[in-house]
């Protein structure tokens with residue numbers, strides 16, 4: 215009910231601390247880690263468009279159905295697929311060295327431009343550390359060359375543009391391929407893949423791959439000394455035609471307002487390297503375990519808590535966008551909040567939250583319930599890759615914020631999209647706290663008197679002031 219401000223602490227329902235205790239030190243502890251390990255050790259990496267991902271999805275659907283209390287279904291979508299093929303890169307001058315590499319998603323292969331029987335291309339390299347430097351060299355300096363980007367890591371959001379745009383920008387100056395330093399703050403010789411995008415209308419699409427930080431720096435040093443840097447590149451990746459995948463939707467039905475929703479989610483697909491244990495096995499399994507926790511504890515929410523495990527996130531948020539297009543008209547005014555985890559399941563420190571100031575002041579009351587696990591930080595943002603799109607319809611969305619104690623904030627990117635994304639990265643106690651965060655936030659919002667105040671990010675509280683007296687009861 216609406217009312218004046220009340221301290222949330224004095225009215226705290228003991229159920230929230232019971233959930234935290236159950237997951238962090240009771241019968242629920244260690245389950246998310248154990249279930250994720252069993253799953254990724256069995257299915258491995260799960261690139262969208264592979265049978266392996268579809269088998270993994272079918273397996274999870276059966277598992278969720280076997281719990282007996284959830285309404286489970288899948289929702290299909292189709293897309294233009296891409297497949298990796300045989301691939302290699304080699305420094306051929308001034309010395310011979312194998313260059314560990316991974317083709318980037320959506321890249322063309324080398325065969326079309328090859329005059330060699332094995333489909334490879336070979337060319338001298340130009341090594342640059344910025345787009346400005348590329349532009350200065352222009353056509354005269356770049357035509358016919360392979361462009362190697364050795365951009366410094368300045369945070370993922372900044373540096374990732376070299377991965378996404380590097381091939382298109384080099385192609386305009388006549389480059390024959392682009393080798394891009396992996397977007398990571400730390401490396402032990404591992405390439406990190408990801409999507410790249412060709413600009414629409416680009417006359418020539420050139421092959422693009424990522425190489426290691428160490429090799430990008432090596433080639434840059436040699437190049438700056440004035441020595442010739444020459445590379446042979448073979449990539450046989452390309453289109454896989456029209457493919458299909460499925461999002462998984464599982465509802466823990468509300469007892470009083472089943473048509474209103476709180477959504478907890480992650481994405482079940484991954485890149486085709488490592489095990490996808492972190493990105494986003496951890497997020498998907500913590501969200502799933504939170505629903506299982508409520509079932510195990512016999513807690514029935516007033517509103518429906520919906521688990522969505524999206525597919526195709528890594529190839530352009532395919533499942534997230536399909537879900538939005540399919541449900542925006544029906545659900546935009548019925549979803550209280552959507553919480554995703556797709557930036558690591560280390561120790562939770564809070565979540566992001568979109569919407570207006572009114573949204574955030576209401577939501578902070580919910581986050582305060584996570585005080586026992588130190589996860590009360592609210593960062594205004596429209597994050598959560600699969601659900602960001604809902605923010606433009608006014609639905610509040612958030613992404614779980616986590617941090618590994620003693621490590622830098624971008625520890626996640628040490629492993630992201632690399633062979634290092636294995637179960638080894640995960641920690642059972644950290645995952646338990648993430649499960650607790652999902653369970654407490656979703657139950658509190660499902661049981662609250664009102665939906666969270668709607669709001670477009672940037673709007674002030676005054677614009678929808680009637681909602682500023684939202685109170686968690």
Ligand SMILES: [Zn+2]
Pocket residue numbers: 481493494527556
């Ligand atoms: Zn992800």
